[in-house]
Amino acid sequence: MAKREEILRVAAEMFYEDGFARTSMDDIAARLAVGKPSIYALFESKRELLSEVCNRTTQYAAAIAGEAAVRVGSPSTRLRHIVEQLCLRVIEGRRHLSVLFRDYKHLPPEALGELAENFHAFNRSLGALLREGVETGEFTVQDPVIVTHAISGMGTWIYAWYRPEGPLSPEEISFQMADLALRMVKLGGDPGPTAPE
Amino acid sequence: MAKREEILRVAAEMFYEDGFARTSMDDIAARLAVGKPSIYALFESKRELLSEVCNRTTQYAAAIAGEAAVRVGSPSTRLRHIVEQLCLRVIEGRRHLSVLFRDYKHLPPEALGELAENFHAFNRSLGALLREGVETGEFTVQDPVIVTHAISGMGTWIYAWYRPEGPLSPEEISFQMADLALRMVKLGGDPGPTAPE
Incomplete structure (x- = not known):
């Protein structure tokens, strides 16, 4: 069995x-x-298997979104955390993401709806965090929606290029991506530390 | 006919x-x-149609790579240009890209090889441009490979979220993405103009 x-x-x-x-x-x-x-x-069916496989990817997204909503630390600290988590989860779940992006058209509509909702939850959390950082004067952002998509995109895209045999560990990649996200939102600001702690 | x-x-x-x-x-x-x-x-076949459809997406990538290799203007000017071109082409060809990402497994191996090579050409050009900017002191970049993937990713990902009925035009989106790319590589530097010319 x-x-x-x-x-x-x-x-x-x-x-x-x-x-x-x-x-x-x-x-x-x-x-x-x-x-x-x-x-x-x-x-019940092969489709149910597909739904479950795909669901894992966006459950992570929703979980990270949930964490980001817990307001502990400055917007910068939390932005670093959310980007690192996104990148680590994408690397871990890259094969599931490949399946999702390739075969989402085979999903039952309810499953597709749930997946989309999890992605949106992530984007909403990230967007809210960016706006909060703008309000506190920590971030300078022209359009939080575009920056949200840019950060989501550079993180998600890792699924397409990451190779386990590459020179950087998942932690190093995620740390550098978080650096880049911080640079995007902090005009002329402190880029944060330059090496993982 | x-x-x-x-x-x-x-x-x-x-x-x-x-x-x-x-x-x-x-x-x-x-x-x-x-x-x-x-x-x-x-x-000859449905597969040949698929190859041609997919080929358009990466022909653009190769064409942009070619333009970037023509060294006219500062690294910043050229980075803005290459990012804007990438974004505009992704928006224009978003449906072709969707087909590519979903159905690339149906492509004949030669076609897949050519597509991959075009993508790599784009990444190589962008990477070379970043290294040039570092050499001239214009850019501060920890790892050009990671920044290349980050820029490629945030640009390519537009295919997944762009909606023609959204509030920003393709030109405005592309301009803002170029701003973000410049912020990524210019530590505490001039972010460039804040509105399209």
Whole structure:
């Protein structure tokens, strides 16, 4: 009997390698070396597997958004934290993100709606943080919406270029991305420390 | 007899709406109101149509890379230009980019190789420009590779969030993105003008 997590891990792997359309429940069962009924005992359909795989990516986004809303520390400190978390989660979940961006059209509409809502929650949190920093005089931002998309974009895009064999660790990449985000919002300001603590 | 450009426009539209796998040559012929032979007279296969559609996106990238290599103006001026061009092209070609990111696994390996090479050409040009700016003392950049990915990412990601009915024009968005890129590389420097000329 395959465990829920194990099924999801293998499904994510196979969707990533071959795409949703070309992966059958038979393929997934074969790689798990179980019968299909033990998968169907836990998941109604291949689409449900896809929903769960994709859901992980935006659950992270929503979780980071939640953290950002907890107002501890200055806007700069919190911006660094939210960007680092975004980058670390993108690196960790890069294969799930690939599946999401490639196969989201196969998702049931409710699942797609939930995913979109999680992304929006992240953007709203980041936008609110930027506006707060402007109000406190810490940030100089022309348009918080554009800066939100720019930060979201440079973080999310890591899924497309990150290679585990590259010269920088996930922590170093995330730290540098946070530096860049701080530079974007702090006109002529302190760029923060230049090396991870 | 359908014209080459018209066929590509309709194919891109249908791949964008329904995905490559779910669009048949029959569907494309039907929307064009022509017989399939008039498509096959110009394109060998549906895959060739996909290659051509995807190729447009990275041809732009390669073209911008080429322009950036022409060394006219300061690194800042050229960085502004390359970022604005990237953003404008992404907005213009956002549907083609969606098709590329969703269906690249259906491309023949040669086509995929060429696409990747065009993207790399863009990144190499941008990286070279950043290093040049560091050498002239105009830019302060910790790691040109990370900054290249960050700029590429925030520009490319526009394809995912841009809506024609949004409050900013493509030119305004591109101008602000260029401002942000300049802030990233100019520590405490002049952010440039704050409104499009």
